[in-house]
Amino acid sequence: xxxxxxxxxxxxxxxxxxxxxxxxxxxxxxxxxxxxxxxxxxxxxxxxxxxxxxxxxxxxxxxxxxxxxxxxxxxxxxxxxxxxxxxxxxxxxxxxxxxxxxx
Amino acid sequence: xxxxxxxxxxxxxxxxxxxxxxxxxxxxxxxxxxxxxxxxxxxxxxxxxxxxxxxxxxxxxxxxxxxxxxxxxxxxxxxxxxxxxxxxxxxxxxxxxxxxxxxxxxxxxxxxxxxxxxxxxxxxxxxxxxxxxxxxxxxxxxxxxxxxxxxxxxxxxxxxxxxxxxxxxxxxxxxxxxxxxxxxxxxxxxxxxxxxxxxxxxxxxxxxxxxxxxxxxxxxxxxxxxxxxxxxxxxxxxxxxxxxxxxxxxxxxxxxxxxxxxxxxxxxxxxxxxxxxxxxxxxxxxxxxxxxxxxxxxxxxxxxxxxxxxxxxxxxxxxxxxxxxxxxxxxxxxxxxxxxxxxxxxxxxxxxxxxxxxxxxxxxxxxxxxxxxxxxxxxxxxxxxxxxxxxxxxxxxxxxxxxxxxxxxxxxxxxxxxxxxxxxxxxxxxxxxxxxxxxxxxxxxxxxxxxxxxxxxxxxxxxxxxxxxxxxxxxxxxxxxxxxxxxxxxxxxxxxxxxxxxxxxxxxxxxxxxxxxxxxxxxxxxxxxxxxxxxxxxxxxxxxxxxxxxxxxxxxxxxxxxxxxxxxxxxxxxxxxxxxxxxxxxxxxxxxxxxxxxxxxxxxxxxxxxxxxxxxxxxxxxxxxxxxxxxxxxxxxxxxxxxxxxxxxxxxxxxxxxxxxxxxxxxxxxxxxxxxxxxxxxxxxxxxxxxxxxxxxxxxxxxxxxxxxxxxxxxxxxxx
Numbered sequence: 001x002x003x004x005x006x007x008x009x010x011x012x013x014x015x016x017x018x019x020x021x022x023x024x025x026x027x028x029x030x031x032x033x034x035x036x037x038x039x040x041x042x043x044x045x046x047x048x049x050x051x052x053x054x055x056x057x058x059x060x061x062x063x064x065x066x067x068x069x070x071x072x073x074x075x076x077x078x079x080x081x082x083x084x085x086x087x088x089x090x091x092x093x094x095x096x097x098x099x100x101x102x103x
Numbered sequence: 104x105x106x107x108x109x110x111x112x113x114x115x116x117x118x119x120x121x122x123x124x125x126x127x128x129x130x131x132x133x134x135x136x137x138x139x140x141x142x143x144x145x146x147x148x149x150x151x152x153x154x155x156x157x158x159x160x161x162x163x164x165x166x167x168x169x170x171x172x173x174x175x176x177x178x179x180x181x182x183x184x185x186x187x188x189x190x191x192x193x194x195x196x197x198x199x200x201x202x203x204x205x206x207x208x209x210x211x212x213x214x215x216x217x218x219x220x221x222x223x224x225x226x227x228x229x230x231x232x233x234x235x236x237x238x239x240x241x242x243x244x245x246x247x248x249x250x251x252x253x254x255x256x257x258x259x260x261x262x263x264x265x266x267x268x269x270x271x272x273x274x275x276x277x278x279x280x281x282x283x284x285x286x287x288x289x290x291x292x293x294x295x296x297x298x299x300x301x302x303x304x305x306x307x308x309x310x311x312x313x314x315x316x317x318x319x320x321x322x323x324x325x326x327x328x329x330x331x332x333x334x335x336x337x338x339x340x341x342x343x344x345x346x347x348x349x350x351x352x353x354x355x356x357x358x359x360x361x362x363x364x365x366x367x368x369x370x371x372x373x374x375x376x377x378x379x380x381x382x383x384x385x386x387x388x389x390x391x392x393x394x395x396x397x398x399x400x401x402x403x404x405x406x407x408x409x410x411x412x413x414x415x416x417x418x419x420x421x422x423x424x425x426x427x428x429x430x431x432x433x434x435x436x437x438x439x440x441x442x443x444x445x446x447x448x449x450x451x452x453x454x455x456x457x458x459x460x461x462x463x464x465x466x467x468x469x470x471x472x473x474x475x476x477x478x479x480x481x482x483x484x485x486x487x488x489x490x491x492x493x494x495x496x497x498x499x500x501x502x503x504x505x506x507x508x509x510x511x512x513x514x515x516x517x518x519x520x521x522x523x524x525x526x527x528x529x530x531x532x533x534x535x536x537x538x539x540x541x542x543x544x545x546x547x548x549x550x551x552x553x554x555x556x557x558x559x560x561x562x563x564x565x566x567x568x569x570x571x572x573x574x575x576x577x578x579x580x581x582x583x584x585x586x587x588x589x590x591x592x593x594x595x596x597x598x599x600x601x602x603x604x605x606x607x608x609x610x611x612x613x614x615x616x617x618x619x620x621x622x623x624x625x626x627x628x629x630x631x632x633x634x635x636x637x638x639x640x641x642x643x644x645x646x647x648x649x650x651x652x653x654x655x656x657x658x659x660x661x662x663x664x665x666x667x668x669x670x671x672x673x674x675x676x677x678x679x680x681x682x683x684x685x686x687x688x689x690x691x692x693x694x695x696x697x698x699x700x701x702x703x704x705x706x707x708x709x710x711x712x713x714x715x716x717x718x719x720x721x722x723x724x725x726x727x728x729x730x731x732x733x734x735x736x737x738x739x740x741x742x743x744x745x746x747x748x749x750x751x752x753x754x755x756x757x758x759x760x761x762x763x764x765x766x767x768x769x770x771x772x773x774x775x776x777x778x779x780x781x782x783x784x785x786x787x788x789x790x791x792x793x794x795x796x797x798x799x800x801x802x803x804x805x806x807x808x809x810x811x812x813x814x815x816x817x818x819x820x821x822x823x
Contacts, residue, residue, distance in 0.1 A: 025806045102799025
């Protein structure tokens with residue numbers, strides 16, 4: 001077999017990022033969109049960690065990864081609160097219907 | 104400023120002050136302010152009496168004096184141009200005219216208080232009267248032809264106001280217009296003459312004008328032809344104002360005004376203004392020969408004499424056939440004015456002015472008397488009167504005195520003396536010059552004098568004598584109030600005495616008036632025809648010999664004329680008495696109750712002639728046909744011209760403007776507005792299309808963001 005290196009991490013990260021981006025753009029369900037955003041954040045956190053392990057060798061990247069996870073948790077709660085509000089307001093979590101920004 | 108000038112100025116200022124007060128405050132005053140003009144005129148009359156009685160009559164005559172202030176000065180430093188002074192001049196003639204105007208004015212004002220009582224615009228009537236008196240006094244007093252013209256026109260406009268006083272009556276309004284327009288025709292000549300004089304002499308002051316005429320044989324300033332033209336043109340003014348043929352048509356119509364106005368303006372004073380002007384400017388009409396004693400050869404004078412004589416006879420015949428009492432008196436006035444012109448034209452301003460003076464009083468008397476009658480019977484038509492003697496004794500007595508005076512009944516009445524003076528002059532003129540043309544004035548005048556007696560007694564017979572023709576009107580007739588009869592009585596007395604004041608002899612007027620041109624260098628000796636040749640040589644010593652001889656010839660002529668005048672005296676007196684008595688007798692025959700030929704005037708040949716007379720010799724009709732109608736036709740032509748040519752041009756202009764405007768409109772609409780609207784539309788469309796991008800849906804925004812990031816990323820990757 002071959003040894004897993006930085007490149008593999010980056011490929012996985014890029015795949016996750018792309019996947020999350022596609023979910024955000026294509027899915028209508030707000031919960032799914034939230035999940036897509038989680039993908040993006042995790043892809044970014046994975047990059048931090050991978051660069052920390054293979055390039056710099058110190059723990060700054062690890063810390064940034066932890067920080068991203070903390071921020072993502074806080075963000076998720078806020079977004080879920082918004083979604084709940086939208087749901088109570090229009091009986092739906094479909095982001096296509098939530099086009100109040102147009103007005 | 105001498106005393107007489109001060110008095111004259113005061114007399115001039117009083118009525119205009121009264122006018123101003125009356126016109127602004129009259130209607131707020133008790134009695135509508137009628138006492139203001141009347142009081143002012145009374146004071147003026149007292150002042151004029153001082154001048155007349157104290158200075159002129161018993162003081163042996165006024166020293167001529169004048170006073171002037173510069174009105175405007177148009178002289179350039181090099182001496183060209185002219186300046187106009189407002190000046191007044193007082194001499195015997197002025198004083199006599201002042202007493203006539205103020206006296207008649209005052210009596211007429213007094214009479215108007217009764218006659219106009221309760222009329223509408225009573226206050227304004229007195230204001231007009233006051234303005235009129237002011238204008239007339241100004242006309243008399245000024246020493247400058249320009250101011251004379253101004254006052255002349257003021258008098259005319261007052262006449263217009265007063266004739267049209269009952270302007271709600273169309274006939275009165277028309278009469279006022281007719282009077283005004285007819286006078287304008289004459290005034291045009293007056294104005295042209297003034298232009299000629301100003302052009303030749305460079306001044307309109309009367310003494311400058313006389314001086315230029317006097318010196319014209321030496322200076323050559325006036326050629327004989329130009330002087331004649333200027334003189335005849337100047338006479339146009341009097342022809343209009345004094346209602347001489349052919350501009351006499353306005354005066355009878357002017358009787359539409361209230362009767363006091365007829366008495367004051369259209370009988371006694373204003374119409375005399377023309378006579379006054381001709382007399383005042385006599386040397387101008389006579390030409391340079393005047394100063395040598397030749398008063399008889401000026402062409403304008405012959406025109407004056409012939410026009411006057413013709414008018415006298417012409418108007419007298421018309422007066423016979425009128426049934427309106429005021430119309431008879433109106434034509435009588437025209438006739439008497441012709442008489443005055445006749446006297447002046449045949450070379451005696453004194454005779455003409457004498458008749459003006461006496462006529463003013465008895466004609467005012469007659470008019471006021473007729474007003475009293477009209478007031479009583481409420482009609483102007485003599486056919487509805489008759490027998491009024493019993494009802495109105497004072498009016499009858501005074502009217503009879505006026506009639507006797509105007510008819511020239513001898514010895515007691517003023518009219519006899521003045522008329523005789525005119526006729527004597529006319530006969531002397533005929534004797535002196537010889538020939539048909541020279542005798543014509545005398546013949547016309549004599550016939551007119553006879554006719555005057557004839558038609559005046561016709562009024563007496565038709566109005567006061569005999570049976571009442573209209574019982575109803577007769578029953579309502581009554582004598583007029585004292586404010587109306589008092590002026591009648593005063594005027595009756597004056598009509599008797601005005602020719603010869605006791606203790607002054609019959610020639611007081613001549614003594615005062617003959618010499619009015621002395622200040623202009625006329626020697627009394629020359630006037631009297633007594634200029635011995637040595638006097639004349641002394642006078643003309645500086646002149647070349649032939650000029651002196653020329654002057655001597657004239658002096659000889661003056662002497663000869665004086666002889667003719669002496670010889671004419673007795674025959675004229677006999678003739679004038681005869682024609683007056685004959686006229687009265689004929690009047691009795693035709694019109695008196697029980698007269699042998701009563702009613703004959705409407706039969707046979709007489710009736711045919713009467714028709715002509717009733718139609719006023721068709722003069723008015725001729726004017727309508729040959730003057731008014733062409734003007735009216737011209738009016739139509741002008742209207743058509745205006746409508747089609749002038750309006751056409753205007754419309755064309757309008758049309759072009761409209762076409763241009765339309766083009767401009769299109770440009771504006773399509774171009775300017777289009778660009779503005781296009782800009783707006785562009786942004787609208789841009790906004791509309793861009794709006795679609797703003798879906799409001801988050802996925803779309805995110806997609807767009809990602810796409811952009813991708814593009815930027817690819818761009819960085821490949822191009823940098």
